[in-house]
Amino acid sequence: METFLPISYLNDFVFCPYSIYLHQVFDNNKEVVYTAKPQQRGKTAHQIIDTQNKPKNNILKGAYVLSNKLGVYGKIDTLYxxxxxxxxxKFQIKTIYRGYLYQLWAQYFALTEMGFSIKELNFFSMRERQTIPIKIPGQVEFDELRAHIKKIARFNFESEINVNPVKCQHCIYAALCDKTNLDHVYA
Ligand code: SF4
Structure with a gap:
């Protein structure tokens, strides 16, 4: 069986590679379900639309997408x-981090591979109700994204990592993480 990376890992890895390891350890059962689903559902546009996610008023929400070219799968937010x-x-966007872009690019490439035409990409910061337009990615971005995915796939999670206390304070795994004694701000 082919292995696909969750699109959410693309941002998690930029935030802190160790958070992916903790996610696998503490949330492993869910991942088994996730990895099975998109392989059944995600290959063509018709498949995802014909299952749970029928567009209502030309809006498709929370559909699974999958890219065989990139080896990733995940859920989109909203496709008009x-x-x-x-x-x-996202709840609040102060900075467009590279990891955010990797997630959106991966969704875009998966959708286009599945037969959708996408002409506009946006982030939406819910708190400020602000729309942030993003340039449609091309081959350069595709290559950068693929290199990032390969880096994650080959990463040695037992290697030393740089612990950034500022990030730890905003990490949902802080209470479980053996790399820090900090509590996260959500505690
Ligand atoms: S608590 Fe810190 S070191 Fe641990 S996974 Fe989160 S960000 Fe990484």
Whole structure:
């Protein structure tokens, strides 16, 4: 069986590689379910639309997407099928981190591989109700994304990592993490 990386790992790895390891340890059962689903569902546009996610009013929400070329799968936030617009919402966006872009690019490439046409990409910061347009990625971005995915796939999670206390304080795994004694701000 082919192995696919969750699209969410693309940002998690930029934030802290060790968070992926902890996610696997503490949330392993869910991953088994996730890895099975997109392989059944994600290969063509018709497949995902014909299963749980039928577009309502030309809006497709929370659909699974999969890219065989990149070896990733995940859920999109909102696709406006008629407007050919993909939107990823986050509670608050102060900075467009590279990891955010990797997630959105991966969703875009998966959708186009599945037969969708996308002409517009946006982030949406819910707190400020702000739309942030993102340039459509091309071959340069595809190559960068693929290199990032390969880096994750080959990463030795037992190697030393740089612990950044500022990140730890905003990491949901802080209470479980053996690399820090800090509590996260959500505690
Ligand atoms: S608590 Fe810190 S070191 Fe541990 S996974 Fe989170 S960010 Fe990484």
């Amino acid at each position: 099928t008629k407007k050919q617009k993909l939107v990823e919402s």
